[in-house]
Amino acid sequence: MKKYNFILTILAATALISSCGNQGNNNSTGALASSAAEKAYVAPGEHDEFYAFMSGGYSGNITVYGLPSGRLFKEIPVFSQFPTSGYGYSEETKPMLNTSFGFVPWDDAHHPDISQTNGELDGRWIFINGNNTPRIARVSLSTFETEEIIELPNSAGNHSSSFITENTEYVVAGTRFSVPIPQRDMPINEYKGNFKGSLSFISIAPETGRLNLDFQMIMPGFNYDLSHPGRGKSHGWFFFTTYNTEEANTLQEVNASQNDKDFIAAVNWKMVADYVKNGGGTKMATEYAHNVYDEHTHTATSTMKKEVITVDPTEVPGAVFFLPTPKSPHGCDVDPSGQYIIGNGKLSADLTIHSFDKMIAAIEGEKFDGEAYGIPILRFEDVLAGTVKSGGLGPLHTEFDDKGNAYTTFFISSEVVKWKLGTWEVLDRQPTFYSVGHLMIPGGNSRKPFGKYVVAMNKITKDRYLPTGPEMEHSAQIYDISGDKMELIYDFPTHGEPHYAAGCPADLLAPKSKKIYRLDDNKHPYAVTSPDQAKVVREGNEVHVYMSTIRSHFTPDNIEGIKVGDKVYFHITNHEQDFDVPHGFAMIGQNTSELLIMPGQTKTSVWEPKKVGVWPFYCTDFCSALHQEMQGYVRVSPADSNVPLTYSLGE
């Protein structure tokens, strides 16, 4: 223990000296500082080189930034209601947030991942996990809208998700909290041996992106923390870090930190997929929601699925192995070649790197070091490729550049450390502000990284920006990594709590980003494709308003004959076919959000008038010079009135 302290002191001193040296450099050369500003500067009217998609964490959404400017372009609503656009409030999008627990208007979004072909980013979709009520979402990268959400049964704390295989065959989701499977009433302290962890493999239809929960592996009751796919030579395998192999059910802070080593679970998913394809696995009754948004009807539907195929890993010999990995590993990262699997032992100073080749050799040689619940454990020494003695504390996540270097975040010592794959030599270290979680290099989780910038996403902000009371946005830093040494070039606040992020070159997405929805392609059942089709139809106490908008009026804009107690559906179609001309809709006293309707789109808002009177509605988006005139009135009469239903424009 004394010796350990001594080493730590030396290391801390070294870190101090080296960081003092860096500061000295920065202070003495003003030119360096100005070149950093130039590197992050994107002149007015010019575009960023990269897109960065950051998870919103507890905002439940994805935010889209530009690199290297750090400018925020958009918040894409995914798991959370979003009054800005009406997502989760409009009749069309409410089904997106349906689950087996009913309507869940929020989630905790963690790990975005962009679709790949042959291990390279292809920019079709981005996937993200909902951690709290386990869900996986697919977002289109031509409309930048959420198109699909699938709920995961038998999962809890959907954290080792949503990572995709190198040809986007599967999006994979592991459970952080093991639970009784199937759920049942039982004492909590009987966790050990009874709780299970599920690893879900959701197949992706190549053309449509449509998700299907293909199978779930029911694993021992550990916590499956993070995961990444094999690539290149290790394509076909998936790797999951675990902690709480102690299977503690209380005070995990202490009780899940007792084992010197936990495991990385290596899963040969191709073998398991074949097993399932050939009729293997057990059909289990369950319930989960599958919600799909159709770009042409502009409408989501929610279907409740009743069955899932579960796989007992011991039934598929050779498919799952445990790789002992020290100190409750958190991040589980695979280098671009697919050879190295990096386990970031979060309670350690060191990184453990496993070799895929050695793992295969050990499996073939059947050199096992016992088993856990029937799953063979490989010998640590047999699979170990090397150790990075970094001198940092609390390694969490690793990303890669295209020059054979790796970059690891250290939460406790608050820094990014650059090291060399193969030699395990530390090349550089830079402080982060403060306590960095994930980091992101565009394409850094693929066969082809774009090693120009790394973004560090921090958990603690403190004094980085002007204070805004006790609650602040998180901070992120951008480093230029094109040279030998990392150079901090920019620092910016991020919305929500970005956990992971995914980035890609701008030219992969910008040319195919949709500008409008085609009106002649609008298949919404309540759409009006020309203003003369606008109408108001009563069906009992339900009234359907088929309304159209174009600069700068609603058709119709005067409606009479609505009664207290009616349920009025405003189905609004935006007739604009011009880029960036949305119209909004809001009705006084409406118990829901506004709508923001894109050109060619139809959205529906419900209003249940409670008071007699003449009530205005208006366009909420400053659409044109006559935006202020874009308004209308609805006359609401008493429930027993005989005012006929009429509607008009310009009469």
Add this chain to the structure above:
Amino acid sequence: MKKASILMIIGPLFLLGLYFFPLWNIMLGAPQYPEPLGMDIYIDGIKGTNEFDIQNIDGLNHYIGMRKLPKPEEMWEFSTFPIVIGVMVALGVLIGVFGFFNILTHKWFIGWFLFMSILGVLGMYDFNAWMIDYGTNLDPNAIMKLANPDGTPMSYKPPLFGHAKMLNFDVTSLPATGAWMMFIGMTLTLVAFYLGWKKEPKNKESEIKNYATT
């Protein structure tokens, strides 16, 4: 005369480009239209440079009370012009063929060229007249009624050729591919005439002049 006649056959064929390419192009750019709106004027109708440009130009024009841009069936020109061009192409080719067999002389070549030029000028005059009507004959209930500094109502006639500033828009009006092909074709017939004229048996005076210059 053979070479000249071949040129006279090829020249009018260039006018066939008018069936496939726009004759004229008008682009409207503004700060909020970094990608300008554009209309391509064909001999048989007006199309947007991008798919929805016509709808969007009409949408903007309604503020100042301009009528919607005409559909092909709303202007006689769009049904007449294709016939006129067809006839002129046939006529030109026929003259060239007759020239090839020495049935007609090169004077017919210049005749065709002059006739085509007159038709062209008439076409431009008609086009300009339409633009004047379109840009000045405004809806009295227009949303925005703007006046020049001298108090006269502002006109929105696009320029026939070149650039003009109209409110927030920069309007540029230029011949397009179809017109350039027409110009090339017509120039070829002019060259055909020139070659035919040079090959003509010369009188003595001109021969002496030729000696003097060489």
